[in-house]
Amino acid sequence: MSSQLRLAVDVMGGDLGPRSVVPACVRFLNRFPQAELELFGPQIQLQALLDEQRQPQLHGRLHITSCEQVVTQSCNPIQALRHKRESSMARALQAVARGEVQAMVTSGNTGALLALSRSILGTIEGVRRPALGKSLPAEAGSCFLLDLGANIDCTAEDLLQFARMGIEAQWVHTGKRDLRVALLNIGAEAHKGTEEVRRAAELLEKDPAIHYAGFVEGHDIFTGVVDVVVCDGLMGNVAMKSAEGVIRLMGQKAFTIERKSPIKRFFGQLAIKLLRKWRTQVEPARYNGASFLGVKGNVIKSHGGASSEAFYRAMITAKECAEADLAARLGRAMAQVKA
Amino acid sequence: MSSQLRLAVDVMGGDLGPRSVVPACVRFLNRFPQAELELFGPQIQLQALLDEQRQPQLHGRLHITSCEQVVTQSCNPIQALRHKRESSMARALQAVARGEVQAMVTSGNTGALLALSRSILGTIEGVRRPALGKSLPAEAGSCFLLDLGANIDCTAEDLLQFARMGIEAQWVHTGKRDLRVALLNIGAEAHKGTEEVRRAAELLEKDPAIHYAGFVEGHDIFTGVVDVVVCDGLMGNVAMKSAEGVIRLMGQKAFTIERKSPIKRFFGQLAIKLLRKWRTQVEPARYNGASFLGVKGNVIKSHGGASSEAFYRAMITAKECAEADLAARLGRAMAQVKA
Structure with missing residues (x-):
């Protein structure tokens, strides 16, 4: 594994949306030169916000995966599982599942996140119920x-x-x-x-x-x-x-x-x-930055009303979880208990 | 009913005991000239603390009922019901039950208070479970x-x-x-x-x-x-x-x-x-000052670690409940629901 840190960021879902997320991402990349971010959200809107930030030097470390589908706050877990497989939240979790990133951060709907995380990442063997x-x-x-x-x-x-x-x-x-x-x-x-x-x-x-x-x-x-x-x-x-x-x-x-x-x-x-x-x-x-513990991947939930400062803090939490690979640690800890 | 306000005060039970309760009582009597207090606790200790306060003008409005038995913090509700019928807490509740006072205040053990209140005062008709x-x-x-x-x-x-x-x-x-x-x-x-x-x-x-x-x-x-x-x-x-x-x-x-x-x-x-x-x-x-709602009397629980200031505030809560006769209001409200 390289020392490279790669995080997925769901830019949709918080009360302030990409307006608070994008500045946090820019600050994060400037602070941690070894980091790369994969942003999930509507390409045109994201690109416009990034252009506003005038940080051309970050371009190579900031990737956008365009998705138009959004999990709203009123969406319940069952609806999320049935109809939100192409949402920015689900796509970011899929990136974790494929190992393209070491963690994902979102300020979206908690119930939907828990349901989608369980479904897309699966639960660590031996864990009865993942917890936040x-x-x-x-x-x-x-x-x-x-x-x-x-x-x-x-x-x-x-x-x-x-x-x-x-x-x-x-x-x-x-x-x-x-x-x-x-x-x-x-x-x-x-x-x-x-x-x-x-x-x-x-x-x-x-x-x-x-x-x-x-x-x-x-x-x-x-x-x-x-x-x-x-x-x-x-x-x-x-x-x-x-x-x-x-x-x-x-x-x-x-x-x-x-x-x-x-x-x-x-x-x-x-x-x-x-x-x-x-x-x-x-x-x-x-x-x-709350961690969803017990699924096969590092999933960080930021406060729904998170300001840019708060979202940045959630990204720091994600970095700590990614660098220590908390999900893998949990897997080993649960296997030890079983043995 | 006269306009006289009479409250029972259990001076034992809080972390600071009568040392925080007695100054609060003195302040209360000075603030509310129509009030009288009935203190329940060890006579000698209480009298010494009152003498320290040097407020001879309050003597006629401050009565002591001596009781040596105390409900400790470790006492569970069943022990309280069986063995603490002569405690300062139980005696203060009995004064409420006999109508000698309009409310009682204590910073003692919550579990014991709830059990003794139910037993000594009884539950208002129609109330399934009293609540704090x-x-x-x-x-x-x-x-x-x-x-x-x-x-x-x-x-x-x-x-x-x-x-x-x-x-x-x-x-x-x-x-x-x-x-x-x-x-x-x-x-x-x-x-x-x-x-x-x-x-x-x-x-x-x-x-x-x-x-x-x-x-x-x-x-x-x-x-x-x-x-x-x-x-x-x-x-x-x-x-x-x-x-x-x-x-x-x-x-x-x-x-x-x-x-x-x-x-x-x-x-x-x-x-x-x-x-x-x-x-x-x-x-x-x-x-x-939390009220125990649903028993036939006004019972006010002060924080266990209450300072003199905090206990005084609980006494104000007791005064409000006593003057409006909250317990009687609850009785009428529950009877209306039944009818």
Whole structure:
């Protein structure tokens, strides 16, 4: 394998479409000279946006595969599987399947992405259910949370697999060993939670490959007391979205309160500048890019409302997954468990 | 009924115990001259803390019922029911049951509180499952979220009842009519979520007394697009705790980043001051005090790690519930539904 990094980018599907994706791609190529990108989307529109960027030196490293079909936000997984095989999202996944690229990034419809990924790439042998996971900011570093919404209800065995996959993924992002794994619950006491989560606690406790740290609550995701937090897709989705919501609320409050005296406004402006900087430490944009773990290929989901900055961050996540070949690592890890 | 406001306060159980509760009580009595408080806890310790506060003018409005038994954080609901009938928490609930006070406030063990409340006060006729709910900060005002952890799995019928109770509670806190109600889910599309949540959507849609606004995601709790958000106790608990966690993380980041030049430190300090102010707009302390809805009495749960400021806020919540007699309103609302 050459040291060349090749990523597929689905430029359609996010709320802002190619307008936020194309500048992120240009920035990525300028930052990483060994990278090449394969863009999937409408040729004419893409070419016009690229021309606007005036970066002729990148031409040889930026390829366009034209596709006019788009997966909309309202498309459900079944419709995607039946009618969206020629979409920019499906074509980008096909490039992963054929080994032409090491990872793909999209900000498109999550449900369609999960369904198309499973269908086009296939599931890693031994994986019961692929899961969506993401590294979130914590007081001490970061914490990998999964599942973020791919699986609505999960058995204890599913949660055990999520733990194993989460460990591999968080290793790729942090390089840390002996990662502490916890189960998300509504209390730290052993008698709390559903039967499945209590059964999962027993399975994790018994697994010699897992450093199990017990139950944690929602706030512990952000303290850094553990490195991987495992839960079903409902809880994970709610945890991540609620955190995003309250961060946004805090920004909004900051921008509306200080309107009093000129002096207060002056210091208010300074404070807002600092606040913006602090926010970037924790805000979703900086921690953008969820990995779909358990399919035979590296698939990165960017936030649907991703700005150019956020999409760029998702591309960095894709680069990390591609360079460590996370999907192959997961394949080996799951084979070891079976053996 | 006289205009007198009488609240019962369980002074034991929070992480800080009577040390945070007693100053909150003194502040409350000074702020509301028509109020009287009945404190439940160890007489000698309480009297010493009250003497420290040097507020002899409050003596006639501050009564102590001595109880030495305490419900610890590790006590499970069954142990509480069997062995904690003489605890400060149980005695405070008995005062509500006898009509000696209009509401009780505690920062003690949630599981024990829910079990003891059900047992001592009884459930309102027609209520299948009481639920814990709380008003949370939103861009436009506030949003009432329930259930926060009293019920792990809920049927569609439970969620419908939560919606009805949430409307009454949010009315008490805001005075707003025609409140918009949503179901918490992992996406706004009708095909998403568990079967129960989709069935609940049909029930809410059909109910002429409910202004149903569809599914919302975690971040929508904080935007103010709706007034009441309904979910099962797992999701609600995770949503609230995750939001609290990320707010705390943001504060922590703010206090560690600015250590560079003296000028940066100076402005950093100013910004931190403003940030603190902004945080109080959204932080848990200001929005402290969850109501246990569906039992025959007004029961307010304060955060276990509540500071004196936060406990004071929970007392304000109790005052609002007591003055509107939320429990009686819920009784009437549920009777109407039956008729």
